[in-house]
Amino acid sequence: MESSRKLAFSTRAIHAGQAPDALTGAIMTPIYQTSTFVQESPGKFKGDYDYARTANPTRTALEENIASLEEGRYGICFSSGCAAMSAVLHLLKSGDHVLACDDVYGGSFRLLDKVYLPLGIEYSMVSMDDPEKVAAEIRPNTKLIWIETPTNPLLKIIDIAAIAKVARNKGALLAVDNTFASPYLQNPLTLGADIAAHSSTKYLGGHSDLVGGALVTNDEELAKRLHYIQNAIGAIPSPHDCFLLLRSTKTLALRMERHCQNALSIAEWLSAHTAVEKVYYPGLSSHPRHEIAAKQMKAFGGMISVVLKGGLSSARSFLERVKIFSLAESLGGVESLIEHPAIMTHASIPAEQRAALGITDGLVRLSVGIEDLNDLIEDIDASLSSR
Numbered sequence: 001m002e003s004s005r006k007l008a009f010s011t012r013a014i015h016a017g018q019a020p021d022a023l024t025g026a027i028m029t030p031i032y033q034t035s036t037f038v039q040e041s042p043g044k045f046k047g048d049y050d051y052a053r054t055a056n057p058t059r060t061a062l063e064e065n066i067a068s069l070e071e072g073r074y075g076i077c078f079s080s081g082c083a084a085m086s087a088v089l090h091l092l093k094s095g096d097h098v099l100a101c102d103d104v105y106g107g108s109f110r111l112l113d114k115v116y117l118p119l120g121i122e123y124s125m126v127s128m129d130d131p132e133k134v135a136a137e138i139r140p141n142t143k144l145i146w147i148e149t150p151t152n153p154l155l156k157i158i159d160i161a162a163i164a165k166v167a168r169n170k171g172a173l174l175a176v177d178n179t180f181a182s183p184y185l186q187n188p189l190t191l192g193a194d195i196a197a198h199s200s201t202k203y204l205g206g207h208s209d210l211v212g213g214a215l216v217t218n219d220e221e222l223a224k225r226l227h228y229i230q231n232a233i234g235a236i237p238s239p240h241d242c243f244l245l246l247r248s249t250k251t252l253a254l255r256m257e258r259h260c261q262n263a264l265s266i267a268e269w270l271s272a273h274t275a276v277e278k279v280y281y282p283g284l285s286s287h288p289r290h291e292i293a294a295k296q297m298k299a300f301g302g303m304i305s306v307v308l309k310g311g312l313s314s315a316r317s318f319l320e321r322v323k324i325f326s327l328a329e330s331l332g333g334v335e336s337l338i339e340h341p342a343i344m345t346h347a348s349i350p351a352e353q354r355a356a357l358g359i360t361d362g363l364v365r366l367s368v369g370i371e372d373l374n375d376l377i378e379d380i381d382a383s384l385s386s387r
């Protein structure tokens with residue numbers, strides 16, 4: 001008798017959307033490195049494939065895989081996380097309004113402020129700690145609420161279910177950038193979101209060797225619109241990048257467990273360090289939204305932000321001295337990365353806005369990798385002690 005039990009995440013990560021190649025039996029989905037597909041007769045395709053911008057078998061496998069991991073029905077993949085967000089914004093028209101959380105990735109702010117605002121798509125940003133205040137900020141022309149949780153770089157936690165209720169009551173779409181959590185730790189669609197978004201460059205890719213983006217939804221009509229935009233604009237991932245992502249999602253569960261274990265231990269250790277003024281990590285009981293994070297996340301992720309005593313000079317000295325942590329933008333790879341948001345990832349946000357949020361010159365963001373924990377702590381300690 002066939003079991004009705006749903007396969008576990010780690011099993012779906014390896015098998016969802018993929019089957020041994022029908023022609024050769026290859027266990028890995030082939031890289032279909034082709035621009036076009038031969039038609040049996042005009043308009044009669046083999047499967048759903050006529051031109052590779054529209055669809056590619058390697059990309060199809062990836063889209064089905066990521067959709068399964070996000071507890072969704074439809075996956076749509078892109079050439080970058082910014083391309084994925086841009087596709088969502090292309091659902092809107094001039095005169096529409098986007099309400100975004102006040103702490104977002106610098107590239108997301110840049111899209112809203114520098115690309116779509118000049119085209120007539122309005123936006124405003126607000127703290128989303130209080131759903132009633134969020135509801136009060138929604139305008140008659142608000143068509144989309146865009147949130148990150150945890151946010152980048154201050155690791156704010158937003159109650160997805162509460163904001164989803166606000167969005168439904170106001171007739172707006174809710175899109176959740178789930179990049180920092182990954183589908184292993186959090187599934188926004190099960191909490192009421194309309195779209196889960198990812199920079200698949202980060203934890204989904206996990207090896208710092210590709211750039212990509214993904215959207216997942218359960219709404220068939222919304223999926224059709226997003227697929228149309230994907231095809232029309234053409235910001236698609238290459239077959240090889242799709243292959244690399246399929247390789248990567250297979251180990252997502254294992255990697256995220258180690259990321260989370262390392263990050264929690266380092267956050268606790270940093271909290272007691274004399275050179276550290278403040279630690280932002282949702283896994284700490286001191287985090288103001290720790291209980292909400294525990295409610296909607298399986299664990300607390302691999303990202304930590306800290307404010308160092310001494311401001312920019314201390315931060316710069318620390319960042320120049322680390323050996324195992326690499327000073328670089330991006331996050332979510334197996335190797336530990338470290339960066340300075342005000343100068344690097346969030347430089348596009350005006351200085352006064354950064355200051356109001358708490359993105360100070362002493363703020364440092366750590367993407368904790370899967371290296372040995374003791375080696376990572378020793379690297380941080382030696383670098384802080386040498387300032």
